[in-house]
Amino acid sequence: MIKENQRLLNILLVFLDVLVVLVSIIASFWLRFETTLFGPIGGHLSFFSYFIFSFFVVVPVYLILYFAFGLYKPRRTYKNLFSEATQIIKVNIIAFFVLVSILFIINEPNFSRIMLFLIAIIGSFLGITERFVIRSFLKRIRINNRNLKHILIVGDNDLAFTFARKIRLNPYLGFAVNGFLGRPEHVGDEIEGSRVIGSFEDIDSILENHRFDRVVLAIPLKYYYRINELVESCEKVGIKAEIIPDYIRYFPAQPSVDMIEDIPIINIRYVPLDDDFNRFLKYASDYIISIIAIAITSPIMIITAVAIKLTSKGPIIFKQERIGHNGKPFMMYKFRSMKVQNPGDEKSEWTTKDDPRKTMVGNFIRRTSIDELPQFFNVLNGQMSVVGPRPERPYFVDQFKKSIPKYMVKHQVRPGITGWAQIHGCRGDTSINKRIEYDIEYVENWHMGLDLAIMIKTTLRKSSNAY
Numbered sequence: 001m002i003k004e005n006q007r008l009l010n011i012l013l014v015f016l017d018v019l020v021v022l023v024s025i026i027a028s029f030w031l032r033f034e035t036t037l038f039g040p041i042g043g044h045l046s047f048f049s050y051f052i053f054s055f056f057v058v059v060p061v062y063l064i065l066y067f068a069f070g071l072y073k074p075r076r077t078y079k080n081l082f083s084e085a086t087q088i089i090k091v092n093i094i095a096f097f098v099l100v101s102i103l104f105i106i107n108e109p110n111f112s113r114i115m116l117f118l119i120a121i122i123g124s125f126l127g128i129t130e131r132f133v134i135r136s137f138l139k140r141i142r143i144n145n146r147n148l149k150h151i152l153i154v155g156d157n158d159l160a161f162t163f164a165r166k167i168r169l170n171p172y173l174g175f176a177v178n179g180f181l182g183r184p185e186h187v188g189d190e191i192e193g194s195r196v197i198g199s200f201e202d203i204d205s206i207l208e209n210h211r212f213d214r215v216v217l218a219i220p221l222k223y224y225y226r227i228n229e230l231v232e233s234c235e236k237v238g239i240k241a242e243i244i245p246d247y248i249r250y251f252p253a254q255p256s257v258d259m260i261e262d263i264p265i266i267n268i269r270y271v272p273l274d275d276d277f278n279r280f281l282k283y284a285s286d287y288i289i290s291i292i293a294i295a296i297t298s299p300i301m302i303i304t305a306v307a308i309k310l311t312s313k314g315p316i317i318f319k320q321e322r323i324g325h326n327g328k329p330f331m332m333y334k335f336r337s338m339k340v341q342n343p344g345d346e347k348s349e350w351t352t353k354d355d356p357r358k359t360m361v362g363n364f365i366r367r368t369s370i371d372e373l374p375q376f377f378n379v380l381n382g383q384m385s386v387v388g389p390r391p392e393r394p395y396f397v398d399q400f401k402k403s404i405p406k407y408m409v410k411h412q413v414r415p416g417i418t419g420w421a422q423i424h425g426c427r428g429d430t431s432i433n434k435r436i437e438y439d440i441e442y443v444e445n446w447h448m449g450l451d452l453a454i455m456i457k458t459t460l461r462k463s464s465n466a467y
Contacts, residue, residue, distance in 0.1 A: 010072045013134065014063065017071075020126045021062050021119075025054045028118035045110050053111065058119070061098055065091040071131075081132050082447040088127040090277055092120040142174030149175050150211065154203065154230060155218035156182025156189075156196055163218055163244060164192040178212065200226065203233045218244045254444055272446040273413050281448060282385060289386050289455075290379040297373050304335050304361075304370055312359045314340040317374055322391035325414040330383040332391060333374035337362025375417045387451040388416025389439035404432060410439040413446070418458040420450070 029050055031037060066072065069087045096116055103111050141147050151167070153160050160180060167175045179197035182189075186196045198206050200223075207215070215234045217227065227243070234241040248255075256270040272278050294301075305316045318336040321329050338357040358366065365371040378384040384391070389410035392400070400407045421427075421438035442450070 009138075013072060016130050016134070017063065017066055017127070018059055020130055021059050021123060022054070024119045024123040024126055025050070025058065027122050028115045031118055032112055032115045044112065050111070050115070057102060058095075058099060061095055061102075062091065062123070065095055065098075081128070081135060082449050084131050084135070085128045085449075086278070086447060088131065089124050092124045092127070095123075096120040138174070139172040143171045147174055149213040150178045151175055151214045151216055152179055152181065152206070152210070152212045153177060153194075153216050153218055154181045154200065155220075156180055156186045156191070157218070157220050159220075159244060159246060159249070160218035161191055163216065164194060168192055175214075178210070179206075181206070200230070203230060204236070207233060207237045207239065212239060215239050215241050216244060217241055219246070221246045269409070269412075269444065271412050271443055273443075278446070282446075282451070283382075285448065285451070286379050286385050290376040293373075293376050293386075294380075297376075300370060301335075301373050304365060304373075307361045308336055308359075311361050312336075312339065321394060322415070323394055323397045323411065324383055324391055325411060327408065327411050329394060330378070330391075332384070333378055335365055335371040335374060337366045337371045372417055379417070383414070385414040385416045387418055387420075387454045388414050389419050389442065390422065390435075391415035400432060400436075404436055406440055407436055409443060410436065413443050418454060420454060423454055423457040423461055 029047055033044055069091055071084065071087055071091070096119075099116050100113060103109075103113075138147065153164060160182075164177045164180075167173060167177050177192065177194045179194055180186075180191060181198050181200055181203055182196045184199045187199060189196045215230075217230055219226070219230075224246075231241045251268045254270045256267045258265045258267060273282060308316050314336055316336060318334045318338075319331045320334070322332040324330045337359060339359060341357060362371070375384055376386075379386055397407075419439065420442035421435040424438055426435040426438060
């Protein structure tokens with residue numbers, strides 16, 4: 001029944017995706033040729049010509065890419081829409097370049113490339129909106145115990161109980177644990193609202209007499225010699241077995257799996273910015289935002305530079321070595337906010353609230369974060385990002401990596417001007433341990449929506465720890 005429902009859902013999604021693309025084409029045609037928003041119109045192909053090309057070329061290209069990017073796979077285990085939204089944006093970007101290439105190959109210069117660009121923009125917005133409505137509806141009916149997938153858990157240990165608890169506490173997943181298989185002495189026990197309905201030896205009869213959508217093997221390492229027979233029992237009745245590795249307890253974070261030939265390699269920490277497209281998306285946004293930020297804040301930077309020069313001796317820009325992506329050092333720029341001091345002291349002294357080294361102008365620009373504005377040039381140089389964990393001096397990195405677990409994980413992405421820790425008040429002389437928790441959370445859960453939220457909150461937030 002569930003498989004049939006999934007097929008019906010996929011048919012519905014395909015129909016809605018076709019509708020989204022067609023609406024995007026009509027809207028794009030109207031914006032391009034029925035308004036003057038995009039310059040003079042002049043002669044152009046008829047709507048009928050555009051529609052025929054779109055129906056027989058544009059729509060198939062989009063559907064092929066939607067399938068290729070996994071947008072018709074079940075997504076029950078996704079808590080939010082960001083991963084699916086990212087895939088939809090990828091599809092629209094790639095579709096734009098594919099369609100431009102097709103027009104070049106068939107030598108069709110009269111088909112508006114601006115219209116293709118508009119289709120990608122409108123298609124992204126409408127596609128994300130469509131999936132949001134569908135996923136919200138599915139979550140609602142699953143919370144009401146409809147459209148459920150029924151699970152048999154093989155195992156009666158802490159791993160099995162933890163998995164069952166997470167299923168029970170997250171009804172939006174649409175799963176129901178209908179029983180456990182365990183050791184004979186535990187048969188009949190109730191765990192997390194479900195009973196141990198048999199032992200390992202009973203798996204064949206239980207699968208024959210009950211309907212399960214999934215069988216999850218959550219057994220201790222000492223029973224791994226039985227995996228083959230358990231999997232074979234599942235395959236006899238056409239159910240795919242899934243395994244929760246017992247050693248997952250040793251993973252410090254969300255893992256990911258790579259394949260070398262036929263050998264799976266488990267990466268114990270998944271970093272979204274290891275993905276080439278995500279990395280390109282972040283770099284492109286950093287570059288664009290930095291240029292805009294420099295243009296907007298240039299009057300402030302000029303006034304600040306003059307004020308620093310007139311009120312204290314020394315350079316306007318303060319350069320200090322920091323540790324960046326993959327542990328590589330770089331020179332970070334700031335407006336000088338302190339008196340010129342011994343280079344050795346700069347490397348190892350922490351700034352305090354009433355630090356006597358601060359100049360009159362320096363006190364103000366540190367409190368308002370104006371001293372950080374030159375770091376947009378670090379972003380343009382590819383040394384930093386607009387958003388990311390704040391970089392630290394080599395002296396403190398050497399100290400912290402010895403005393404704070406997982407401290408170096410933050411260096412798996414480029415450091416930022418602002419970050420997840422900073423908008424939570426972890427700035428200045430605050431807990432390093434708490435700051436690292438936020439940094440690791442950012443590294444493991446990055447998406448463009450998170451960066452956007454951090455940038456907005458940074459501009460709105462006034463931190464009491466900036467000194």
